[in-house]
Amino acid sequence: MSFFGFSFKPRRATSAQTAKDRLQVLLAHERRGGSTAPDYLSHLQSEIVEVIRKYVEVDDEGVDIRMEKGQDVSCLEINIELPCGATAVRGTQS
Amino acid sequence: MTTQLMEEPPLGRVIVITSGKGGVGKTTSAAAISAGLAQRGYKTVVIDFDVGLRNLDMTMGCERRVVFDFINVIQGDARLKQALIRDKRIETLSILPTSQTRDKDALTKEGVETVLNELKEDFDYIICDSPAGIERGAQMAMYFADEAVVVTNPEVSSVRDSDRVLGLLSSQTKRAETEGADPIKAQVLLTRHDRGRIDSGEMMTVEDVLEILAVPLLGIVPESQAVLRASNVGTPVVLDGPSGAATAYEDAVARLIGEEVQMRVLADRRPGLFQRLLGRTA
Numbered sequence: 149m150s151f152f153g154f155s156f157k158p159r160r161a162t163s164a165q166t167a168k169d170r171l172q173v174l175l176a177h178e179r180r181g182g183s184t185a186p187d188y189l190s191h192l193q194s195e196i197v198e199v200i201r202k203y204v205e206v207d208d209e210g211v212d213i214r215m216e217k218g219q220d221v222s223c224l225e226i227n228i229e230l231p232c233g234a235t236a237v238r239g240t241q242s
Numbered sequence: 243m244t245t246q247l248m249e250e251p252p253l254g255r256v257i258v259i260t261s262g263k264g265g266v267g268k269t270t271s272a273a274a275i276s277a278g279l280a281q282r283g284y285k286t287v288v289i290d291f292d293v294g295l296r297n298l299d300m301t302m303g304c305e306r307r308v309v310f311d312f313i314n315v316i317q318g319d320a321r322l323k324q325a326l327i328r329d330k331r332i333e334t335l336s337i338l339p340t341s342q343t344r345d346k347d348a349l350t351k352e353g354v355e356t357v358l359n360e361l362k363e364d365f366d367y368i369i370c371d372s373p374a375g376i377e378r379g380a381q382m383a384m385y386f387a388d389e390a391v392v393v394t395n396p397e398v399s400s401v402r403d404s405d406r407v408l409g410l411l412s413s414q415t416k417r418a419e420t421e422g423a424d425p426i427k428a429q430v431l432l433t434r435h436d437r438g439r440i441d442s443g444e445m446m447t448v449e450d451v452l453e454i455l456a457v458p459l460l461g462i463v464p465e466s467q468a469v470l471r472a473s474n475v476g477t478p479v480v481l482d483g484p485s486g487a488a489t490a491y492e493d494a495v496a497r498l499i500g501e502e503v504q505m506r507v508l509a510d511r512r513p514g515l516f517q518r519l520l521g522r523t524a
Contacts, residue, residue: 167474174305178342189309190319213324217306 254362258387262403264374266395267433272371273301277478278495280335284366290340291383292373299339303476313341316353346378354382390428396446429460436465461494462507486510
């Protein structure tokens with residue numbers, strides 16, 4: 149409530165401001181990405197796994213992809229579990 | 243592989259949150275109910291069936307962490323475990339977001355069934371957040387359900403649409419089509435309940451709505467400022483501090499798992515005059 153334009157309201161992050169911030173980050177990604185954005189990730193994953201398989205045997209279950217979208221940068225995190233004593237694939241096919 | 247004899251198998255119960263009409267609070271309810279179940283220790287997953295217009299991720303506050311989605315899993319582009327997002331607040335809660343870019347045709351009956359069956363092996367409760375309407379997305383969300391929560395506002399078009407949805411639940415679902423199967427257990431969740439307007443005769447009473455729909459009542463959620471605030475910050479309303487709505491959802495969750503809880507409607511605590519003068523809203 150304000151009296152003559154003067155407000156006692158403390159200046160702090162309101163939930164409405166949080167809502168706006170979240171939408172801005174999300175929509176920036178969605179607009180930039182267009183309609184094809186999410187699809188490259190599964191290709192990226194399978195190609196990365198393919199490359200690694202040239203050297204060591206990895207299980208499909210041992211691949212974990214996470215994404216954290218931020219205001220300016222996004223972070224793509226790919227964890228690949230190498231089984232202990234992973235056997236090197238003999239002779240890399242060139 | 244060792245089998246753990248001590249561990250009980252998960253309940254694997256599929257509950258659809260549906261309504262027909264849009265904007266009555268399906269996603270809010272799906273988020274609150276799944277968080278409430280998970281809070282009680284049940285392994286719970288909530289699935290967004292609104293292909294092309296995903297919003298459950300925002301309500302749950304995990305929109306920045308979506309990599310793969312429900313449709314990727316159905317189409318074999320990703321495994322279920324990769325698409326599930328673990329909630330950061332409650333360990334037993336997971337979210338399966340939907341695709342923002344595909345259309346409803348991507349939901350196939352076989353695909354949905356396969357995913358649900360896989361989830362049943364790990365989860366006690368599988369909450370299906372239905373899109374509005376009665377088209378493919380809504381049909382797929384309800385088809386495999388064991389129970390239904392029909393979210394209804396005390397308002398004519400919402401009640402009418404709920405009645406239509408109740409008809410579909412008892413005819414166009416797997417339980418309805420399977421001979422000898424128990425019908426889907428459907429219950430009404432009344433949202434945006436406004437004591438003041440009911441008292442002044444402007445709004446249908448709970449009894450009025452139940453008399454028309456003739457199904458049991460799961461709960462009464464009061465109109466509450468807490469709902470908008472929780473959605474602003476991406477938190478299910480039951481996890482966003484005490485409010486009339488949070489209590490109502492907690493009661494509804496208790497009834498959902500079979501506890502007997504008396505019906506009550508708690509209004510939000512009104513701020514005192516001094517607080518209002520200062521314009522402080524908690």
